[in-house]
Amino acid sequence: MLLCISITKKSLKFFQSVYKSDFLIVSPVGLRTLLEKRRGKRKRNQSSDNSDSDSDDGTNNDDGSSSIADFLSSIESVYIDQLDVLSMQNLDHLFYILENLNCIPEQATSSTDFSRIRHWSLNGWARYYRQLIVLTSFTSPLFLSLFHRFSTNYAGQCLIQPTFPLNGFIRPLSTFNQLFQRIPVCDPTLRFNYFIEHILPRFDTSTYDHTLIYLSSYFDFVRLKNYMRTEKHKQFNYLTLSEYSTKKQILLARNIFYHREVRFLLMTERFHFYHRYRIKGIRHILFYDLPSYGHFYPEIAQFLTLPHVVDKKKTIPTAQIDEPSTCTALYAKEDALKLAYILGQTSVTDLLNSEKNTHLFTNK
Template identity: 30%
Template sequence: MAVKPSFKRGRPNPRAKKQGRTFTSTRLQDETKDLDIPEETHTEDDTPDDASHDASDSDLDASEPPVRPYNSLLLSLQHAQPPNADRRKRRRLNRGDAERGESPALSDREIAVDGLQPDEEVLEEVESADHDEPSELDDIDQDEPDSTSQSDPFHYHLGDRDEERLQNRISALKDNSIVSSSAKPRSGGSVQVLRPTTTGSSGDLKLPTSTLDPDALAIKSRFQESAQKVLKKAGDLDKDLAEHIFTYRDTMFASRTVKNAARIRKLTCLHMINHIFKTRDQVLKNNARLSKLGDGDVPDIRDQGFTRPKVLILLETRDMCAKYMDAFVEICGPDQQENKSRFQDSFVDTEPKFSSDRPEDFRELFEGNGDNDFKLGIKFTRKTMKFFAQFYQSDLILASPLGLRRTIESKGSKKAEYDFLSSIEVVVVDQADAMLMQNWEHVDFVFDHLNLQPKDAHGCDFTRVRSWYLDGNASFLRQTIVFSAFMTPELNNIFAKRMRNIEGKAKFLPEHLGVMQSSVVRVKQTFSRFDSAKPANDPDERFEYFKSAVLPALVRLPRPAEGGQGVLLFVPSYMDFVRLRNHFATSTSTESLSFGVISEYTDMPNARRARSHFISGKYSVLLYTGRAHHFRRNNIQGVKRIIMYGIPENPIFYQEFVDGYLGRSINEGLVDAAETHVRTLFSRWDMLKLERVVGAQRAKKMVMDNTGDTFDFL
């Protein structure tokens, strides 16, 4: 990486100034000529119209060079002031502007000089918080004590670490030398905790979480009142999570529900805002300390990463992003919110879309603005919260996996731009189960680009960069927090390979009793196990079993005219759906069966037509995909029998099919309860799905039983 660590983001180096080395903007421009900075580009989703404000301004602006020509004007104004002048921020919002969510007008002092129009983003560069000027002491919490106690998780995790302990833990993680323990949390279920093996000292910081209070969690004094409101109604779940989240331990929580979502969201936001402001105050105080030093020895201060963004939140929809921002505003309580009205226009949708008969998990995900292509940068100062900040000027980035990937892979760019992810210290993934219904590859792509060595300097002061960033070990100090409604192999992969925190990691799992136990409708339910030697062979083995054991019985069913058929064939995977659809259309063994299809790619008119023909009996079989049900929750009538080609990932689907589809047919007199039947295919690799339907204890017996491969329940 050909960079020169001496240049800054449009301002003199405080320590270089003490040594008589003040750089002007002309010098800075000369030094940046060797950097390969891409041209400004816009993707299709970056059009600056009203519908996509965030796509244009929240982009990382990969073409923005570290220094702009207007900096010379700023520096000239700066040097024109008296030596002891109090150089405060020039841009202030009055209260009226703040209430309207508008940006302030430029003052007379910022009017164009020599025909140059003042650039708001240039002014923002002078105000960067991770490298804020030492003169901005008005932005530091003056009443905040120095956070140097080893009982403070922030200082313990990111402060002046014992290098020997740090290297020992990193080596243990690289060698997969870990110690595991299990416990029963207060809120139920189980929690598995894994820590790197250490020698000489336990090295684990424990917080008194039996009764949550801001002091016990080392919350900054300015957020104490807000923290009291968040923690006032803390229950067992909050105490269980706080023990791991606030000690910077990686956390996988697989028991997220609509009811507990708001609680865990506020608790996590409290931790993130505390981390952001402690990082910011530490940098500003060190800036002030360096500015007072003489020409003697300068202390070795390591308090920064390569770039400013420190927290990344991956979310599925804009509506969930708006809920997170409400939580941040509630906790932070900023005096001013720049671009707030613009954020409301782009992310908030209060129009009701669905009736109350839709499932609550469906309404939580899709009721508001359900767009899943977005990215948003947030910048904090002591009194201001700015929406739509440039990524390199942001403290916090909220994005969907799709939106962030499109930003990194912007069309027309000379090279992919992901340096803004190089110094992320906290990652939160919420509603991971919903992301599984999209393209999970987007999530893997984002994690692949976290904490990589940057390609350009971006105004970094390398003398202030923490040692583990320079050594390429930043991922070992990154905290990763994932919330999901259930556990899947993809999430297990995140837990095993992406969570490599030196503080350890914790996995919360619920105690599965099985949704089958709570079914209202009592019908015969059969689970058929087929042999599958390897996960890679599972799709082929499943298809062969279906053709040999299930399809012949399906063909022998009575015709619709005789009161038979009405078979709903549920297929979780779209690839399996295509294989079955082609087989039904071309095989001679299925010539007597008429069938329709509804997938996530079926348009609404064709879907309505298929459902109508299925109700009337024109279609004997209806092929239905898991993602189609996830996105639409179709109310399918006329179902008399159900064949599940695979167990649905979401156990709620299974209950909706039995109680909803079959229950309605029974209540309407279309079929007698004794004639209905649910048959489900599974293999040993479906263990996680199976235990959510039949219960953990039954699932183990069904997978390991050698006496038979068919299990009937009523």
Template identity: 30%
Template structure:
């Protein structure tokens, strides 16, 4: 059964690790028993064809599980939990290449003792080894845990999305066949991967269960479900995230094809508006989108009609970098006075942009969500906020509102553009009940005023 779960606890990692080990042990035991049956039949003469057919138990390649993690520190934690399950409290463990693993997957910790103003979730993000490009093959043999095994000899592939994509469709090769026989795919901390590059995930899933161009295994042992292209219906997809997002739902609804069904965990959210500690007026602008494929165009068209030249102190928050490029070009075309902070801007330009905005030499500051996610800086001089789309990270909505410049002497004005497809994001910020009321209202513009 496929599963999409929203959780802020890390204990789910132990649960899915134990589940993965249980599946792997049963799978290996079946292969060993079937091999013994074939060898016993061989000693008695020719092996019956019906016996050969009944003992098909393998895929095209050896790897049967793929675990995707955003950073090396998450991969390190997974391996530690795997060792705990295999060896328990036994101090005598047999782990191949353990010293190399410790050297490559630990370290990189930053001293955050003086960063008292950073949110706790950002401190957790900065701690540990944040390398997001890695691949690790893991093989399990009796009581031996083998790390850094060649992928074609591995049982589990532990990778970051970027690291795996590089060998599927990159400079380091085209090894799509390695994903042809996966029985379990686990996406751990999908909310972080969303801020890295979700395109890596979509490209990886395009390669999963594809028919390989080369086969190195005994074809008589390959299960018919792989030969007939039915592997997606007999595999399991598990996705874990701290919050909801429409892209997670889209991935699960498109790729989760298990014949045992799909469980979508949708908690009743209370939102985080209570975290706003400044007086504000939130204007919620709803616009219509006839087709999902035209959402980006419709959002830009509505923004064009909504705003004139941006006044001094305006901060424009944009969730998508592609939308940022379009809005930036539009603002340039009408000669708006603005600067921008985005994830590809060098540090010196970011510092200069923030200084010009704070001192009023530029009226507006355009900020992307990924920039704020990886930097989490307080932007001073904000007097008006425009959310081009509600953030995918729910805390960012209240964080930006709380950046309001108290020197403005009045309530901060907030403008939020939203459409029906933003429902899941709205629930994370406004709560399930208030979101339901907002979408039930026939008004195109609604206001929430707080003192």
């Protein structure tokens, strides 16, 4: 999406050329697609003396300049709304756009008014005068890294964080026990190796049939799925649900998981973000890592209270089964922000400072 707006004394004009607009309302993927299109056109123009103008996107200047992102050179204020929602898509597009802001144009056009060009802009200092405003419903190390990297205004930075709830989202969940286990690694590769060596074998028993494994990263999801599907580990009986699953695949996986003996159900965070299905038949939950959204934890954990099939003739709630349900969450010290949303600031301090690696929250 690319919406160009210009302001006059009496009206707003929409769908203007980017060179005549005052505001740009864009989606990261839409703007990057446009920049890549201009990059491809530039390569074609370099092989010929004449450059063709493309009037469809309204971004070409009067002289057919081959500059890729010259219309982003004069950006003075950037407003990123709902960064958390953008993270559920692909933040690489957003990083690409921010890296191309306030670059000095390679060529001047006939419509360029040099009397309006500031000296600090010619010196390449435009980024130090640019304002960056970011809004998000939660904080993460990745978001903080983005803000500190691209918020380069000479006046400094201002970070406003809401206070964490004292008790978090764990207190209302009183129907089953919840175990938080600290792991000594945070790197994705080291976490995966630790998981398959120490955690997964413990759940690969008949006692833990119908276990939901929740993964916040799609890359971890693919890595774990590929590990289970190899010939060496073909004994794993599992199903998958991801943001790329079709409606037919989702319906089939939910039906099989509910009516048959399946050991694991792998589910990504983006799948829950986009669909919010209430998965029935879950007896145990294992959080590979903590959810990005704090309220996702109780939403997923409440799946244990839904009914599931014990045999073909009788369906009873999970809470009434002799074998108790379990909810296990893995965390590292670097997950302090995620823990604060789930457990509350008081409990997080106790967990991180404790010498114990496991902490059990009971229903009593």
